[in-house]
Amino acid sequence: METCWSDSGAPPEPEWINCGDTAYAGGTIFECGYRAVLDASPAEVWRPIVSIGGRTGWYYGDKLWALRGMADRMIGGFGLRRGRRHPLNLHSGDALDFWRVIYADKKARRLLLFAEMKIPGEAWLEFRIESQSGKETLLQTATFRPKGLMGRLYWYMLYPFHAFIFSGMCRRIEAYAD
Numbered sequence: 495m496e497t498c499w500s501d502s503g504a505p506p507e508p509e510w511i512n513c514g515d516t517a518y519a520g521g522t523i524f525e526c527g528y529r530a531v532l533d534a535s536p537a538e539v540w541r542p543i544v545s546i547g548g549r550t551g552w553y554y555g556d557k558l559w560a561l562r563g564m565a566d567r568m569i570g571g572f573g574l575r576r577g578r579r580h581p582l583n584l585h586s587g588d589a590l591d592f593w594r595v596i597y598a599d600k601k602a603r604r605l606l607l608f609a610e611m612k613i614p615g616e617a618w619l620e621f622r623i624e625s626q627s628g629k630e631t632l633l634q635t636a637t638f639r640p641k642g643l644m645g646r647l648y649w650y651m652l653y654p655f656h657a658f659i660f661s662g663m664c665r666r667i668e669a670y671a672d
Contacts, residue, residue: 524649526656527635528664534671536603536623539630541582542670543605543621544598547590548578553670554662558655559591562611566592571612593619613638615645621667632671634664 532539546552552559563574574591584590584598584605593607596618603624609617615638622633636656640646 522640522646524638524640525635526653526660527633528661529634530632530664530668531626532630532632532668532671534630536625536630539623539632539667539671540600540603542667543623543632544584544600545582547593548581550581552659552663553666555659558659563592566611569612572610613645614642614648615640630671632664632667634660634667636660 542553560574567573567575572589572592576589576591578584578590579588584595586595586597588595588598589610590607592609592611594610595605596608597604597606599605603622605621607619609619611617617639618635618637620633620635620637622635624631624633638645638649640649
């Protein structure tokens with residue numbers, strides 16, 4: 495079986511497998527979500543979602559994404575160097591910059607990414623398309639499960655940047671879809 499440099503690296507073991515997080519962490523899960531109601535077909539909304547990353551970039555705050563990628567590489571992570579396998583197709587298991595595709599289904603209209611960057615916890619980025627009242631709604635959710643005090647500090651320190659980047663990303667996907 496042929497291999498490709500973009501698929502290198504095994505995903506890290508999920509931290510929920512290992513019990514023993516400190517009591518003050520409390521199993522907390524942080525989320526921030528964004529929504530856009532679109533006058534576009536599901537296919538028109540899906541295309542910019544599955545084109546994300548690699549040479550296309552992340553639609554908003556690409557310099558901040560690059561900075562985060564450099565920081566990740568400096569501490570031993572993948573950074574943004576892996577790119578993506580194909581410019582328009584994503585499949586479960588694909589590497590996507592410093593994310594791993596967990597679920598990509600055009601029919602279910604859902605893309606779920608797991609962060610493989612070095613962070614004190616686990617992070618997911620999800621895109622869903624739902625039909626409501628004859629219009630398509632794009633739902634974008636960033637989820638973080640912190641590990642210990644450092645995980646909580648990480649979330650609160652970066653939340654303003656995440657809010658800026660993820661809301662801008664949602665607006666840009668909306669613009670590309672319309």
